[in-house]
Amino acid sequence: MESIRAYRFRVYPDDVRRREIDEQIELARFLYNKLLGRAKEEYLKDRNLQITKSTFNRFMKEIIEKNGELNRLYSQALQNVFVRLQRAYQNFFRRVREKRSGKRIKVGFPRFKKYGRYSSITYPQFGFSIESKTKRHNRIDVLRVSKIGTMRMEMHREISGKILTLTIKRDGDEYYAVISASSELTSTRTDDINPVGIDLGLMNSDNIMENFAVLSDGKRIRKPDFAGMREKRISHWQRVVARRQKGSGRREKAREKLHDAWRKVNNQNDDFARKAANTLVGSGYTSFAVEALHIPNMLKNHRLARSINSAAWNRFIQVLSYKAEDAGMRVIQVDPRYTTRRCSACGTDREMPLGERTYLCAACGLRTDRDINAARNILHRSTAGHAGIEARGDPASLHPETDAKAGPSKREHTFGPGSLDLKGSPGL
Ligand SMILES: [Zn+2]
Numbered sequence: 001m002e003s004i005r006a007y008r009f010r011v012y013p014d015d016v017r018r019r020e021i022d023e024q025i026e027l028a029r030f031l032y033n034k035l036l037g038r039a040k041e042e043y044l045k046d047r048n049l050q051i052t053k054s055t056f057n058r059f060m061k062e063i064i065e066k067n068g069e070l071n072r073l074y075s076q077a078l079q080n081v082f083v084r085l086q087r088a089y090q091n092f093f094r095r096v097r098e099k100r101s102g103k104r105i106k107v108g109f110p111r112f113k114k115y116g117r118y119s120s121i122t123y124p125q126f127g128f129s130i131e132s133k134t135k136r137h138n139r140i141d142v143l144r145v146s147k148i149g150t151m152r153m154e155m156h157r158e159i160s161g162k163i164l165t166l167t168i169k170r171d172g173d174e175y176y177a178v179i180s181a182s183s184e185l186t187s188t189r190t191d192d193i194n195p196v197g198i199d200l201g202l203m204n205s206d207n208i209m210e211n212f213a214v215l216s217d218g219k220r221i222r223k224p225d226f227a228g229m230r231e232k233r234i235s236h237w238q239r240v241v242a243r244r245q246k247g248s249g250r251r252e253k254a255r256e257k258l259h260d261a262w263r264k265v266n267n268q269n270d271d272f273a274r275k276a277a278n279t280l281v282g283s284g285y286t287s288f289a290v291e292a293l294h295i296p297n298m299l300k301n302h303r304l305a306r307s308i309n310s311a312a313w314n315r316f317i318q319v320l321s322y323k324a325e326d327a328g329m330r331v332i333q334v335d336p337r338y339t340t341r342r343c344s345a346c347g348t349d350r351e352m353p354l355g356e357r358t359y360l361c362a363a364c365g366l367r368t369d370r371d372i373n374a375a376r377n378i379l380h381r382s383t384a385g386h387a388g389i390e391a392r393g394d395p396a397s398l399h400p401e402t403d404a405k406a407g408p409s410k411r412e413h414t415f416g417p418g419s420l421d422l423k424g425s426p427g428l
Contacts (some may be wrong), residue, residue: 029118197379214371289382291336334381344376
């Protein structure tokens with residue numbers, strides 16, 4: 001079955017492009033209203049007349065001839081005005097028919113669009129593209145739109161399937177790109193019978209990350225030490241850039257080298273994220289609870305190895321989110337506070353110094369691995385969220401009582417020593 005899905009991403013046009021988009025929207029709205037007015041004239045003459053495509057086309061030409069400013073409307077956006085009007089018109093006549101056949105519905109002629117009620121322009125398949133660049137440590141997605149130019153796009157998930165249209169939408173003073181794509185799908189929502197919590201690995205004092213992630217059932221995801229391997233290269237080029245004179249060609253060259261090094265890290269992260277997400281989605285779990293990462297804090301992190309790893313985590317959560325969604329599963333982000341310090345069995349808090357590998361609870365006697373304890377807390381918070389509250393940042397989910405109730409009993413606390421084998425994961 002083919003399904004069409006819309007992806008909505010925030011975009012950040014600069015002032016010039018903003019004005020350009022606003023003007024295009026207003027021109028499109030103007031044309032829409034003019035065309036509708038013309039169609040209404042015909043309708044009032046003969047209420048049974050359905051206007052054909054070629055008649056609409058003729059009207060459009062007449063209107064553009066009379067209103068020279070419409071020549072500034074891009075041809076792609078112009079075609080879409082036509083599509084929208086036709087759709088409104090067809091709906092109208094369908095409802096008229098339904099009413100005649102006895103349905104009790106109100107039927108009104110399509111309305112003129114006031115300012116703000118027509119706030120987007122649409123490009124067909126051609127006329128735009130999406131590009132990815134690497135800037136500083138991060139992948140930057142850029143939307144390139146013909147005639148308008150480029151703008152940064154916050155692309156929080158990948159688009160699957162064939163891209164059909166782009167709509168640029170103004171919402172207050174924010175702008176969004178809505179991209180529609182069709183793909184062969186679609187799985188139905190999986191029953192959430194086997195949720196799992198994921199604790200993302202921390203680095204020890206030697207900046208080595210032992211596990212990329214630890215699951216609440218005790219499984220571990222290991223990650224090759226990309227950071228360590230690339231760190232030297234990156235820090236080398238960082239020093240070179242800093243040393244060379246601003247604006248010099250030699251500095252520019254060094255900056256390119258630095259970009260290359262980051263790009264390699266990001267590509268490896270992407271690759272790893274896909275493998276790990278595929279493995280997880282195919283491992284029999286039915287939903288995933290993860291910590292909500294606070295990206296601003298992480299970017300402040302000047303430790304190179306750490307920023308490499310936080311980039312990897314972000315990417316992983318992103319990829320896991322869309323892979324899970326495609327499989328009909330949810331990824332729930334929960335408040336990350338106290339997941340390490342709290343006992344996942346009874347909810348008591350204790351200090352957990354970084355070097356302490358085992359969580360030992362004085363109150364209830366729980367003894368378990370530090371990371372597994374954290375992963376279980378993460379899982380509890382997400383199941384608290386299932387009860388009807390949004391898991392992310394919800395203060396109620398921090399209450400030990402809530403957590404403890406949703407949690408497993410003490411007897412269940414055993415180690416699952418297995419680790420997930422990423423090599424066997426399905427295609428990238
Ligand atoms: Zn306890």
